[in-house]
Amino acid sequence: MSVVKVGDVYDVVIEPACATRVSEFIGNGVQRALVVHPESMRALGERVTAALRDVGVEAYAASVPDAEPAKTAAVAADLWSLLGQHGFTRTDVVVGVGGGTVTDLAGFVAATWLRGVPVIQVPTTLLGMVDAAVGGKTGINTAEGKNLVGSFHEPRVVLCDTDVLATLPQADWVAGLAEVVKAGFIVDPVILDLVASDPAAAARADGPHTVELIERAIRVKADVVAADLRESSLREILNYGHTFGHAVEQVEQFTMRHGEAVAIGMVYAAELACAAGVLDRSLVDRHREVLTSVGLPTSYASGRWAELETAMRRDKKTRGSMLRFVVLEDIARPVRLEGPDEDWVRAAYAAISG
CATH class of the missing domain: 1.20.1090.10 (Dehydroquinate synthase-like - alpha domain)
Structure with a gap:
């Protein structure tokens, strides 16, 4: 396992099979988790959700479109609705499982729900691991440009599961x-x-x-x-x-x-x-x-x-x-x-x- 520290704020973990160990990093007091994943990563998203449920977390999986169509105000609004319907509080967590578009989206939703709830990023692409999931930049696109709406919101941890890379096109x-x-x-x-x-x-x-x-x-x-x-x-x-x-x-x-x-x-x-x-x-x-x-x-x-x-x-x-x-x-x-x-x-x- 390799760990890269981002200042004294959070760690980036680089290790095989760490995606389904997300429960080890959620922290104390988390009762609910929303696992956001693209349709193409449904199987992994459901495994992460199941792993959280195994430790008693009330976890929900939310599928979003693949690639840039996920980064819209409409998709973010759907996720806010889910958080509201399931009673998410400031001590609960959003988990982004996917490429850079999903980690951007999940981070933005976490940053804006109740003015900020924790987010854990599980990037599944090389781009997501080395760029999008690290640094706390979150955002969605508008018709006028890319990432014009967004926020800075640092993750609790970033889990780079190197096993997933073998599945990349x-x-x-x-x-x-x-x-x-x-x-x-x-x-x-x-x-x-x-x-x-x-x-x-x-x-x-x-x-x-x-x-x-x-x-x-x-x-x-x-x-x-x-x-x-x-x-x-x-x-x-x-x-x-x-x-x-x-x-x-x-x-x-x-x-x-x-x-x-x-x-x-x-x-x-x-x-x-x-x-x-x-x-x-x-x-x-x-x-x-x-x-x-x-x-x-x-x-x-x-x-x-x-x-x-x-x-x-x-x-x-x-x-x-x-x-x-x-x-x-x-x-x-x-x-x-x-x-x-x-x-x-x-x-x-x-x-x-x-």
Whole structure:
């Protein structure tokens, strides 16, 4: 078992078969639990629910849609209704079992019910383990953009069951690698070296470096969020690739995997930094090499600039009319680029749309 501490607030447990041991981490005084899971993870959600019932907890399973359709106000309202119908109090708990969309949703519902009840996150995807479930960011989408409604709400514990990863579709595993690679570019270059040493192995859930890659990526996020819970300064570096990536997701109406969009977004950010004169061309090329080696996309369609720019200007990181990006000066040297020249942002788009 590996444990990564997020400051002195909570632990991230990385261990086989830990999902059904959730009862060991719920704490004292919990009488009721709502286990939120996507339809595709019904079997695991029901096992977690049964494990809680075995120790005397009044547990209920709630199935939600798969992927981004789960992150809506309508789905959140249905879950609030369940909590009300079953008499959930502030000492009861919400458990999120699923990928990043479910942990975002479960965290948001927990943060807003009675102004905050405990949440335990059980991420079942690589993306969920290394990104969405760690850090206390919760949220739902609106027609105007991704994660525009949300709250900061730290979990009681995060349980990363590595056995579940074997069930992931290959495309989902590869998409999750984008957030792992991002951690390498912004903080921990050893991640990039591990991927480059055997890209084919990195692209498999059973690769020899899988646990180390997961632990290193989680440790990057844990250290950053522990130092900056509310995203007032340092935590913004975790948004590397996300400004453009979120815009791509919105333009694609959330039909593209988050990790795929972030991979494109990182290359866009690298091209932008190069156009601004702060990043060497060789490091832009390294972005493409690392991401391509594990099967992630590095380009996007031409002719969509107007839609993408509109989406970026709605992004949470924008201030007034000023676009703001996280870019690199070098590997592990992220900085903010505020109000970049229009020629730079357009040149970066031209570079990734070929």
